[in-house]
Amino acid sequence: MTNKHSSLSYLDPGRPEPWASFIEQIDRVAPHLGSLSHWIETLKHPKRILVVDVPIVRDDGTIAHYEGYRVQHNLSRGPGKGGVRFHPAVTLNEVMALSGWMTIKNAALGLPFGGAKGGVRIDPRLFSANELERITRRYTSEIGIVIGPDKDIPAPDVGTDQQTMAWMMDTYSMNVGHTASGVVTGKPIALGGSLGRQEATGRGVYIVAREAGIRAGIPISGARVVVQGFGNVGGIAARIFREHGAKVIALQDAEGAIVNPAGIDIPAALAHAAAHGSLSGFFGAEPIGADDFWQLECEYFVPAALEGQVTPQRAQAMRTRIVVEGANGPTTPAADDILRERDILAIPDVLANAGGVTVSYFEWVQDFSSFFWSEEEINIRLESIMTKAFEAVWRTALERQVSIRTAAFIIACQRILAAREQRGLYP
Numbered sequence: 001m002t003n004k005h006s007s008l009s010y011l012d013p014g015r016p017e018p019w020a021s022f023i024e025q026i027d028r029v030a031p032h033l034g035s036l037s038h039w040i041e042t043l044k045h046p047k048r049i050l051v052v053d054v055p056i057v058r059d060d061g062t063i064a065h066y067e068g069y070r071v072q073h074n075l076s077r078g079p080g081k082g083g084v085r086f087h088p089a090v091t092l093n094e095v096m097a098l099s100g101w102m103t104i105k106n107a108a109l110g111l112p113f114g115g116a117k118g119g120v121r122i123d124p125r126l127f128s129a130n131e132l133e134r135i136t137r138r139y140t141s142e143i144g145i146v147i148g149p150d151k152d153i154p155a156p157d158v159g160t161d162q163q164t165m166a167w168m169m170d171t172y173s174m175n176v177g178h179t180a181s182g183v184v185t186g187k188p189i190a191l192g193g194s195l196g197r198q199e200a201t202g203r204g205v206y207i208v209a210r211e212a213g214i215r216a217g218i219p220i221s222g223a224r225v226v227v228q229g230f231g232n233v234g235g236i237a238a239r240i241f242r243e244h245g246a247k248v249i250a251l252q253d254a255e256g257a258i259v260n261p262a263g264i265d266i267p268a269a270l271a272h273a274a275a276h277g278s279l280s281g282f283f284g285a286e287p288i289g290a291d292d293f294w295q296l297e298c299e300y301f302v303p304a305a306l307e308g309q310v311t312p313q314r315a316q317a318m319r320t321r322i323v324v325e326g327a328n329g330p331t332t333p334a335a336d337d338i339l340r341e342r343d344i345l346a347i348p349d350v351l352a353n354a355g356g357v358t359v360s361y362f363e364w365v366q367d368f369s370s371f372f373w374s375e376e377e378i379n380i381r382l383e384s385i386m387t388k389a390f391e392a393v394w395r396t397a398l399e400r401q402v403s404i405r406t407a408a409f410i411i412a413c414q415r416i417l418a419a420r421e422q423r424g425l426y427p
């Protein structure tokens with residue numbers, strides 16, 4: 001009944017890309033699923049893939065075309081949920097993998113969503129605000145046939161923010177003829193956004209790091225932390241680590257890396273990055289080369305930039321005790337094995353960066369009920385959901401003698417495939 005041939009004709013099989021990493025992770029969990037493994041192929045076949053042309057008139061009057069995607073990987077447990085990425089390296093392969101990780105993440109946390117992801121292959125830094133608005137609105141209209149508050153709910157990711165979500169919400173609302181605030185999350189507060197959403201992913205990274213540290217005997221207070229990526233996830237995580245007594249000794253963004261063994265003043269670094277667009281030129285630390293950055297001795301290393309950053313070579317060189325994956329898919333499966341061999345604890349993305357989608361879930365619920373919670377309520381519920389999910393994953397890892405990643409995948413896949421089995425195949 002299952003299809004043994006999971007290679008998909010629209011992908012180039014020769015390239016080691018993120019989708020291949022996702023498939024390998026699925027293959028690793030399959031032996032742990034008992035009779036549910038009968039349904040495992042469903043996770044190797046995204047349910048729906050939309051590739052769209054996004055033409056706009058540029059400010060100089062010329063017409064330019066960009067490629068956009070929305071992939072709904074699995075909708076067995078609810079509507080699709082996942083961000084939209086604006087980045088020059090966005091490909092269909094990457095968006096497929098990111099949508100698959102969303103399916104796993106939402107299920108691992110017990111959120112009533114399937115997994116989806118979108119993207120447009122552009123470098124947002126090269127466009128004016130007006131051009132970005134036109135790209136966002138055209139992209140939203142093109143994917144409008146598959147998104148909606150009860151169908152698929154986008155959110156911000158790399159290169160997109162609250163303003164992008166405001167344009168998406170407005171465009172979708174104009175097209176359907178009424179205000180549909182629940183079509184996206186990560187919106188400005190004035191449009192039905194949730195308190196605490198903007199910092200939720202970074203806060204969740206801190207919560208799981210703290211929980212891992214308690215169990216591994218490595219307290220956050222006094223720990224040395226290295227963070228790759230200084231945007232929404234890495235910047236906020238760095239700030240919250242520091243607020244809890246950690247010393248953030250190094251940071252890296254797309255322009256380069258900096259180090260200060262005495263600890264970087266994160267609020268000052270955030271102010272510098274906000275004013276100049278990057279960390280370069282920041283006075284409170286010294287520049288450091290990429291190779292040296294990956295070899296810094298620390299207790300916590302937080303990759304919070306892009307996928308595929310922790311390569312086997314870097315995993316071999318890293319001198320950290322715990323890796324907390326703020327980014328999606330930062331560690332390749334081969335690098336994951338090396339970290340495990342070297343006794344470096346890896347807290348996987350599907351758990352570590354789930355704070356964002358958890359508060360996105362709160363935002364969606366608040367929009368539906370038009371009843372808004374206080375920031376304190378949001379953070380208490382976030383803390384409760386994330387610590388419970390962490391505890392369940394940790395226990396499964398101990399019971400089954402598997403990595404934290406495989407344990408998270410086991411819990412998630414059991415939920416997804418049980419839903420698949422109970423719903424049955426249509427027709």
Ligand code: NAD
Pocket residue numbers: 156157158159160201228229230231232233234252253254255304305306307326327328329353354356357
């Ligand atoms: P962002 O655009 O706000 O920040 C990205 C950061 O990474 C920037 O500082 C950028 O300079 C840096 N960067 C880019 N390329 C780099 C490179 N090659 N080397 C070093 N640094 C580089 O994006 P974000 O929202 O913080 O997302 C970061 C990661 O977290 C992504 O993998 C994203 O999918 C994941 N994530 C984001 C959220 C969220 O709520 N924003 C939720 C879950 C997961």
